[in-house]
Amino acid sequence: MSDPHNFSLNPQQEQAATYDEGHVLVLAGAGTGKTRTIIARAAHLIRQGIDLQRILLLTFTRRAAREMTQRLYQITGESAQGIMAGTFHHFCLYSMRRMPRHFGLEGANVIDRDDQVQLMKLVRGTLKQKALPLPRAAEMVNLRSYARNTNQSMEDYLKGHTDYDDELIPLIMRAAQGYDQRKRENRYLDYDDILYIFAKTLNEVPETRDRIRAYYDHILVDEMQDTNPLQWLILDALRDPAHLFCVGDDAQSIYAFRGADFRNVHSFTQRVPGATILRLERNYRSTQGILDLSNWLLGRSPLKYGKKLKAHRKAKSMPLLRDFDSDFDEARWIAKDLLRHRAEGRAWSDHMIITRTGHGARAVESFLVEKKIPYRFVGGISLFQAAHVKDLLALLRAALSHHDELAWARYLTLWRGIGDVTAARLITKLRGENDHAAALQQLTGAPKMSAEILEPVAQARREKADPPLAVANAANALAKLLELRYDKWSTRKKDFELLARLAANHRSLSAFIETYVLDPVTASDAAQVDREDIVTLTTAHSAKGTEASVCYLIRVEPGMYPHFRSVGDPDQEEEERRILYVAMTRAQDELIITRTYRTGGYHRSAWGGFGKAQAAQAKYFFDDLNDSLLNWNGGSDRTDVDYDFFDPIQSWDRDF
Numbered sequence: 279m280s281d282p283h284n285f286s287l288n289p290q291q292e293q294a295a296t297y298d299e300g301h302v303l304v305l306a307g308a309g310t311g312k313t314r315t316i317i318a319r320a321a322h323l324i325r326q327g328i329d330l331q332r333i334l335l336l337t338f339t340r341r342a343a344r345e346m347t348q349r350l351y352q353i354t355g356e357s358a359q360g361i362m363a364g365t366f367h368h369f370c371l372y373s374m375r376r377m378p379r380h381f382g383l384e385g386a387n388v389i390d391r392d393d394q395v396q397l398m399k400l401v402r403g404t405l406k407q408k409a410l411p412l413p414r415a416a417e418m419v420n421l422r423s424y425a426r427n428t429n430q431s432m433e434d435y436l437k438g439h440t441d442y443d444d445e446l447i448p449l450i451m452r453a454a455q456g457y458d459q460r461k462r463e464n465r466y467l468d469y470d471d472i473l474y475i476f477a478k479t480l481n482e483v484p485e486t487r488d489r490i491r492a493y494y495d496h497i498l499v500d501e502m503q504d505t506n507p508l509q510w511l512i513l514d515a516l517r518d519p520a521h522l523f524c525v526g527d528d529a530q531s532i533y534a535f536r537g538a539d540f541r542n543v544h545s546f547t548q549r550v551p552g553a554t555i556l557r558l559e560r561n562y563r564s565t566q567g568i569l570d571l572s573n574w575l576l577g578r579s580p581l582k583y584g585k586k587l588k589a590h591r592k593a594k595s596m597p598l599l600r601d602f603d604s605d606f607d608e609a610r611w612i613a614k615d616l617l618r619h620r621a622e623g624r625a626w627s628d629h630m631i632i633t634r635t636g637h638g639a640r641a642v643e644s645f646l647v648e649k650k651i652p653y654r655f656v657g658g659i660s661l662f663q664a665a666h667v668k669d670l671l672a673l674l675r676a677a678l679s680h681h682d683e684l685a686w687a688r689y690l691t692l693w694r695g696i697g698d699v700t701a702a703r704l705i706t707k708l709r710g711e712n713d714h715a716a717a718l719q720q721l722t723g724a725p726k727m728s729a730e731i732l733e734p735v736a737q738a739r740r741e742k743a744d745p746p747l748a749v750a751n752a753a754n755a756l757a758k759l760l761e762l763r764y765d766k767w768s769t770r771k772k773d774f775e776l777l778a779r780l781a782a783n784h785r786s787l788s789a790f791i792e793t794y795v796l797d798p799v800t801a802s803d804a805a806q807v808d809r810e811d812i813v814t815l816t817t818a819h820s821a822k823g824t825e826a827s828v829c830y831l832i833r834v835e836p837g838m839y840p841h842f843r844s845v846g847d848p849d850q851e852e853e854e855r856r857i858l859y860v861a862m863t864r865a866q867d868e869l870i871i872t873r874t875y876r877t878g879g880y881h882r883s884a885w886g887g888f889g890k891a892q893a894a895q896a897k898y899f900f901d902d903l904n905d906s907l908l909n910w911n912g913g914s915d916r917t918d919v920d921y922d923f924f925d926p927i928q929s930w931d932r933d934f
Contacts, residue, residue: 287318294556295319298326301522301553303502303546307587308572308863309563309825312525316500317346319523320361321353323496330360332495334520337365338504340793346500362494366509367469370476371792373490380486381479386467387675388792392668393684394419394457394468401456410446412453422454426470427537429477429507464683473508480515487515494520502526502546506537514549522550529576529583532819532857534850544581561587561863563825567596568869571907572862575899579855587863597862597869597908605833608872609641612830613649615870616813619828626652630814630826632861634838639815642832646813656816656824666760666770667777671791673752677738678788680708680717689735692759695726714739738787745781745790749774818861829865834858835873836898851897858899871908 287295291311294304295318306312316335323333337343343363350361362369371388374381389397398415405412412418425435432454436447461468467475480487497516499505503526505513513522528543547553561569566589576583602608616629631653633639639655646653662671669692675685683705690701704721711717718736721727734755741748753774761767784790814826840854862869 287314288560290556290558290560291315291318294558295322297523297554297556299554301517301550302524302556303543303550303553304523304525304556304558305543305585306525306527306558307561307585308527308530308860309561310558310587311560311562312500312527312558313342313346313349315558316498316523316525317349317353319498320346320350324354328495331362332493333361333498334369334494334496334516335361335363335498335500336369337363337500340365340368342500343368366505366512367472370472370512374472374476377486377489380483380489381475383467383475385465385681387465387679387682388472389461389466389468389684390662391419391469392663393466396684396687397460397464397466398453398457401453401460404456405449405453410443410449412446412449413442418450418453418457421450422457423470424537426474427506427508428539429511465679465681466684473506473512477508477511477515481511491516491520496521496523499524499526503528503531503540503543504533504536504538505542507539507542508537510539510542510549517550522553527585529585529856530822530860532822532853532860534853540849540853557585559585559587560590562590563866564863564869565589565591565593565595565867567594567907568862568865571597571869572859574904574907575855575859575862578899578902579852581852593867595868597865597871599871599873599908599910601911602872602874605638605641605874608832608874609645612642612832612872613645613651615830616651617649624828626811626813628827629830630816630821630824630828630864631830631832632816632818632821632864633832634818634841634857636817638833638838642815646815651813652811653813653815656814656820664770664773666764667773669760669763670749670752670756670774670777673734673756674738674748674787674791677735677748678742678791680711680714683709690731692756692763693726693731700726742787743785745784745787746778748787749778749781753778818857821864822860825864825866827866828868829861829870831858831861831869831871833873834871834900839899840897845897855899 288311291314294302294315304312304315306315320333320335324330335343335346337346343365347361347363364372374383378384378386395416398419402412402415402418413421421436421440422432424439425432428435430438432451433447436442436450442450460466461471480490494516497513497520499513499522502524513524524543524546526543528540531538531540531543534540542549547555564572564587569587569589573586576585600608600611602611612631616626619629620626631639631642633642636655643653643655645651662668669688672685672688672692675682676689680686686705686708687698687701690696690704691698696704704724704727707720707724708717711720718732721732734752737755738748738752741751753771757771760770764770781787781790784793814824816824839858840851844850844854862871
């Protein structure tokens with residue numbers, strides 16, 4: 279069935295896209311066209327004459343928002359350009375910037391994760407006690423972040439969800455309070471504050487809530503299963519009279535470690551009385567054989583997911599399961615299979631290797647490197663978290679605000695002769711001034727200061743309306759310093775070219791920095807690497823939202839599925855089931871499952887891992903696997919080509 283604008287929808291998708299009877303949750307199984315449906319919903323509203331500015335489309339990444347608006351533009355034309363589309367954080371910050379006094383955000387600067395840790399280190403240093411050693415600064419930032427995103431007080435979270443000693447909890451709480459105080463003093467706003475302050479204000483200040491709620495008639499939410507309690511509070515405050523149109527899949531809720539609340543989808547009708555549940559179950563990605571195994575996995579759950587995916591495609595391929603004696607045997611076979619496919623004319627990019635943990639993929643990586651198979655590992659460090667990039671951003675941030683204590687500390691200590699103590703003294707001079715130019719003048723002539731240090735800051739401030747120029751000149755100013763500081767400089771400095779290209783998409787330096795602090799990109803994302811024909815190696819969490827013709831799921835064994843750390847916690851074990859489900863449903867044509875597993879228990883791998891005693895206590899999702907759902911150890915003919923492999927454990931230092 280298709281609509282008048284030739285945007286093809288199946289009956290389930292069209293029913294969802296055109297539903298106008300109130301709040302609705304669309305349970306969209308893997309590969310069932312959720313993006314198409316939410317775009318069709320927006321197009322339907324536009325054709326109904328709804329003012330674009332009264333439609334709010336919320337996603338979890340800038341890329342998803344950009345893709346949706348581009349596809350909507352292709353359907354409806356220029357009329358789609360006025361729709362408000364972005365991440366929750368983008369929407370909340372945008373709304374608060376429009377009315378900063380309502381939220382107490384005058385002059386606030388957004389800081390990223392690294393800044394949070396550095397600020398917590400400063401606070402931790404004032405509270406450090408030998409008798410009661412505090413957790414590391416990064417861990418305390420995580421604790422506070424999780425408490426915030428799950429809308430719990432720090433005390434309730436520490437007492438209810440951690441094993442910290444009763445004497446230590448008050449000290450951790452003091453650290454959190456000190457951290458918040460330092461943020462207020464520096465006019466900082468961290469990533470978690472954006473949702474927290476917005477949600478808190480909406481729920482406690484009726485005038486502000488009513489003013490923002492009056493802007494929207496329809497709120498469309500993508501990836502509803504990934505929302506946390508704060509995001510739910512925001513949606514709950516904005517609905518009525520606005521209608522919620524939420525698309526998600528409870529079977530793909532795998533981000534509890536970030537605070538995502540499974541109940542936001544699974545208990546939607548209890549939370550939104552009168553809401554309707556619609557389902558998308560026709561899968562356009564995988565063969566029925568792959569879906570049969572995925573459906574079986576969900577069917578073994580004590581929870582009722584209420585979905586059974588059916589393949590739209592006619593082809594049927596059975597998943598393959600292979601057992602190996604070690605992770606090196608497993609890795610060697612995968613590399614051979616990749617080379618075999620390549621020799622048959624298949625592209626590298628047709629293949630994805632999915633691992634439960636980054637550590638679990640080390641053996642595979644060793645063979646990919648040795649056999650010169652091109653690959654990228656998704657889930658690596660963000661471009662904006664790389665040390666040399668943060669050095670450059672510190673200069674740019676210092677140019678924007680003389681109150682940005684963390685940026686100035688990082689920038690000043692790059693220069694020879696300026697340590698933490700000297701930097702702290704200079705920063706005190708800066709903070710005593712109200713004007714940026716006057717603050718810089720305060721540093722002129724100060725001990726160990728020079729024009730070489732201050733001029734790049736002044737220049738970047740003059741160029742704040744030309745972000746790519748500011749980035750390029752800042753990079754030139756720091757080049758000699760950073761070349762001495764970092765190895766592989768010829769590779770690292772190319773990242774600054776990427777930054778300049780990204781900056782060209784923004785009208786101001788502050789908008790550029792703020793955008794990527796909120797939603798960091800990886801170096802490979804930013805570069806849009808020239809060689810796209812490469813194998814993707816990814817963690818199961820990072821694989822969500824992707825697909826490939828051939829998917830290898832490695833180390834699908836006790837201790838990994840479910841991960842041994844989840845054993846004993848029913849909620850965590852169930853999330854592990856959903857992680858495996860997400861991984862399996864990435865495959866389009868071939869699903870190849872490998873494991874290093876022996877009857878009687880999992881054995882230790884060459885890279886280390888979980889002992890047999892640990893694994894014996896673990897549940898295993900494939901314990902009752904129906905043999906008719908896959909080919910067990912099939913395809914032995916796939917290994918008949920000798921590609922001159924070697925065992926890297928024999929040639930590498932065993933203590934590596």
